[in-house]
Amino acid sequence: MKRCRILSLLTEDLLIRIRTKLTDDVDKKSFRLVCKSFYRVDSLSRTRLRVLRPEFLLDLLAKFPRVEIVDLSVCPRVDDWMAALMLTVGNSDSMCLTPRVRSLVLRRASGLRHVGLEMLVRACSSRLEMVDMSYCCGFGDREAQALSCAMGLRDLRLDKCLNVTDVGLAHIAVGCGSLERLSLKWCSEITDLGIDLLTKKCLGLKYLDISYLEVTSESLRSIASLQMLESLAMVGSPSVDDAGLHFLGDGCPLLKAIDISRCKGISSTGLCSVIKGHRSLVHLNASHCMVELSSTLLHWLKDLKCLNSLIFDGACVTENTIQTIPTGCKSLVEIGLGKCSWLTDADIKLLVTGCNNLKILNLTCDSITDASISTIVENCRNLVCLKLESCNLITEKSLEMLGSYCMLLEELDLTECCGVIDRALNHLSRCSELQCLKLGLCTNISDKGLSYIASNCTKISELDLYRCPGIGDDGLSALSSSCKKLKKLNVSYCNRLTDRGMEHIGKLEELSDLEMRGLKGITGAGLMAVVAGCERLTQLDLKHCENIKDSGFWAVACYSKDLRQINLSYCAISDLALCLVMSNLTCLQDAKLVHLINVSVGGFELALRACCGRLKKVNVK
C-alpha cells in the first residue's frame, strides 16, 4: 500500500518531467515497464519512433500520438507498397501518420522509389522538415523530384545517393527553397552546375556538405555567395584549389566551420585567404592536405580568437608552428596533430601549456614519450579524449599519470602501444568515466590487466582487443561480469579464446557489435552461446572462424533476428545453413560471403533467392 501512495504522489506532470531527463534508450525502456501510468506518460510524450519491423509501425503510430520523428532506417523492406499501406491506413484513422510527422529517417530504404516517396512526402508536405535518405542506392533524380514536393524541407541528407545527378539536385533546389542543411556527401554525379543552381535557389543554406564530389573551385565561387552559410564540409575534393578558397574568403560572412581535409589541390596560401576573411572561425579542419604550415598561415591563425577546434593531421609541424598556435588560440578545445612526424616532447610542451580547456587531443605520433604525457596531464585536466595510437615510447608511467589526474577521460586510444602492460592498465582503471578503450595490438597485456579495467571502468561501452594474444577466457569472464554496458567488442585474432569465453560474451546483453575474426578455437557451441545471449546483436563478423560448423549458423539463424550485417567469409558454412541464415534473418541488410568453400553455386542461388531482395549489399566472390 505504501508503494501505491508513492505513485499517487507522482502526478503526470512530474512523470513527464522525469521522462525528459532520461536520455538512454535502455533507461526509457525501464521507465516504460514500471507500470501503466508510466507507460501512458511515455506513450504520450514520445516524439521519436524507431521501428525495427514494418509490421508494427501502424500500431505503434496509433499508440504514440506525439511522434514527430519516424525512423525507418533499421526497418527492412521499406518500399512503395509499405508507404502506400501506411498512408491508406493513416487516412482512414484519426491517428494518422501524416499530419504530425516532421522528420523521416529513411536511411538505407533502397526499396522506396519515387512513387512511394512522393506519396509519403505529399501526405505530409507542409510539416515535413527533415528527411534522411542517406545510403539509398536506388535514390535517383526521380526520387529527388518526388522529394522536392516537400516545400518546407529544412534538412536533407543524401549521403551516398550515387544516382542523384545535377538534374535531381536542381529539382530539390527549386522545390525546397528553404533548405538550411544539406549533405551531398559521395553523390559523385553532382557537378559544379548543380551546386551553382543550389546556391542560387537555396539562399538560406547554413550547413552544406559536399565531400567527395567531383567539384572544382567554380563551386566554391557559387558557394561564396551564400550569405547564411555557417558550416562547409568539403572533404576529398582534389579539383579544388587556392582560387576556390579565395572566393570563400571573400564570401560567406557567417562561416564558422570549415572542413577541407584531403583536398590535395590546396596550399597554405588558399587557407590563409579563408582565415583572413573569417576571423570568427570556430572549427578548422585541414588535415591531410598540406605538407607544410607556412609562417604566414600561422600568423593569421593567431588572430582566430574564437577557434575551438584546429585539426592539422598529417601536416609537417615544426617548433615554430607549435609556438604560434597556443599563444593566439587559448580557447582551443580540440587539437588534431595526428600523423605529424617529427613532433617532439618540447613541441608538445609548448602546445599544451596554454590550452587549459583542451578536451580532445590527437597525437598519433611515434615520437611521443612520457615527458609529453606529463605536460599534458599537468595542463589539461579536462581532457576527455586522447588518441595516442602507435606511441611506442609510452610506458606504464604515462598511464599512471593519466589515471591519477585525467579523471574525466572518456576515450583513450592506445592501439599499438607496446609499452602498455597489465600494471599500466591497473593505473588507468582509475579513470572510471572511460567509455571507449582501444587496446588493439597491445601484445603485452593479459587477462589480469583486462580484469583491472573491467572491475573499475564499468561504464565502458566500446572495447577493442584486436590481436591481443595475451587475452583469454578469464579476461572475458571478468569483462562480462562487470561491464554490462558493453556494446561494441572486438576480439579478433585473440587466439586463446575458446567456447568458454564465448559463453561469457553471451552474458553481455547490450552487445550489438561483435567482431570475432580468426578465432580458430571457437566451434558452433560457442557461437550459439553468443547469439543466444546477445539479443541485440546487429553486426557480427565471423570471418576466418573456420571451426564453426552448421550448428552455430543454425543458432544465428534462430536467435539473431535483428542482425543487420554479417560477415561469413572463409567460414565452413554449408548450402543449407547459408540458405537458412539468409532466409531467417529478416533484418539483414549487408552480407559478405567471400570464399565459402562448402557452398555450391546452387546453394548461393537458393540463399540469395531466400533473402528475396531485402539485402542491400552482398559481397560474393
Add this chain to the structure above:
Amino acid sequence: MNVKERPSVENWTKPSAIVNELPQNTSINNQSFNSTNSQQHQQKCVNPSIMDYNLEALSSKFNQSSENPSFLPSSPCNQTKITNQDDVQMNQMLQNGKLLGWDPRAMLSNLSFLEQKIHQLQELLCMIVGQRNQMYDCPEELFPQQQQLITADLTSIIIQLISTASSLLPSVKHSLSTVSPLLGQLPQLNGVLCPSTANTISGLHLQINGDPMQQNVGDLKPSDRSNPVEQNNSSIEVHEFKEEDNADEDEHLSPGSYEILQLEKEEILAPHTHFCPICGKGFKRDANLRMHMRGHGDEYKTPASLAKPHKEASSELVLLKRYSCPYAGCKRNKDHRKFQPLKTILCVKNHYKRTHCDKTYTCSRCNAKKFSVLADLKTHEKHCGRDKWLCSCGTTFSRKDKLFGHISLFQGHTPAIIPLEENKGLSETLNHAENLEAVSKVGRVGFSFSTNDFNGNDIQGMVDLKGNIEEACFSPFDFDACNLGPFHQESPQPTFDGLGSSFSFLISGDMSAVQSGTNNIG
C-alpha cells in the same frame, strides 16, 4: 553659276587675283585655265578643295592623268576648275548658311546641269549602239575609246552629284545650330540624298572620312580664311566631336580612320558579282571569271590578262574600309545614331540576309527552325535533334549549362527527367544523326572553301575583296537597275577590266580619278 551672287567675296584672305578670277573663269571660260601642269599643282595646293581629301593621292593621280593626255586633253584644267568651283560653292554655302541659309537656286542649276549631262550621255550611248548595229565587225580599237568617253561622262555626273549633295549638307548642318526646326532634316536629307546619288550612279555611295560634314569642316581648316569663318569652324568642330564620340562602340576606330561603303540591296542579294562581258555568265569570284574568259579567245590566255587585277591605289592608301547596310533605320546603317559599321562585304551580305530578308531555308529535320543564310541552316543541322536538355517549360537546350542557367533565371522551372529507356533511344537517334552528318559533310566542302577564301590570308583577302567590290559595284546588273539597260545588254565590252580599273580609283577614295573624267562638264 551663282558665283557672282556670293556676298562678301572680299573676306577671303587668298590672293585676291585668284579668288576673284577663279569664279569668273569657272563660269565663263574653261580655256583661261589652260596653263602648265606645274601651275595647276601649285594652285591646287594653295586652294584646298572640298573634294581634296588626300592631297598626295590626288596629286599622284593628277600626274597620272596628265600623263595620258590623249583621251582627256583638258583634264588638268577641268580638275582645277571643278575643285575651285566646288571650293567656292562650298565656302559660299557655308557663308550663306550662316547668313541666309542654303541657296536653292544654286541647287536647281546644278540639277539642271545634271539633267543635261544625263541626256547627253543617253544620246551618246544611243549613237554607239546604232553604230555597233550597223558595223558589228568594226575594229575593236574603237571600243576602248567609246568606253572611255562614257566612263568620263559618268564620272562627271558622279562628281557633280556628289558635289551638289555635299555642298548642300554643310549648309543644312550649319543652319542646324542656328535654326532649330531644321534639326530634324539632317538625317532625312542624309537618307534621301545619299541613296539617290548612289542609285543614279552605280549603287555605291561614297564618302570619305566617315561623315560628309566632318570632311567639309576639316577642309575649312586652313588658316588662310577670314575670321568669321574660322570662328564658325571651331564651333562646328566641337559639335562634331560630340556626335562622333558615341559612334563606334564595338570597334574602336577613330571616325576618320576608315571610309564607309554602302552597297545597294540588289547588289547584296546578287548571286553573282562577276560577269563575263562577252557571254554574260555570272561568277562569284573574279578568278573564276578569268578562267572562264580563256575560252573566249587567245588574248585572254596571256599572263597579263590572267593575272590578278593590280591596283596602284591600294598600295598607297591604307585607309580602312567599313560597310554600311542600305536598310534605313538599321543600326548598321550609317545614318543610325549609334552606327556600327560592318567589317567586310561578307558581313554585309550575311547581315542583310539575316536581318532584312525572309527566312527561306527550313531545317528538314525539325521543320521548325528557319534561316535566311544557308550556312546558318547547315550549322543548325549539326546540332538539330541534340537538344536533349529539356526544361519543364518545354524549352530545349543543347547544353546542360544553358539549361541550368535558364532554370536559375526563371522561378519554378525544373529540368525534365528523361527516363533511362528514352535516353537510350535518344542516343541512338543521335548516332543516326551523326552518320547523316558524315554523309552530308562531303557536300559541304565546297561551301566552306568559299568562306575560307574570305577569311584566309589577310592582305590577300583584302585585295580580293576590293576587287569584288569594285567589279560588283559596276557590274551590268546595277546599270540595269538604273534604267541604262541598253548599255550592257547590247554592247558587250571587251575591255571590261579597263573600265573596272578606271573606276577603281573612285572606289578606293581617290577622287582625282573621278576628276580626270570631268572634261565634259563644262
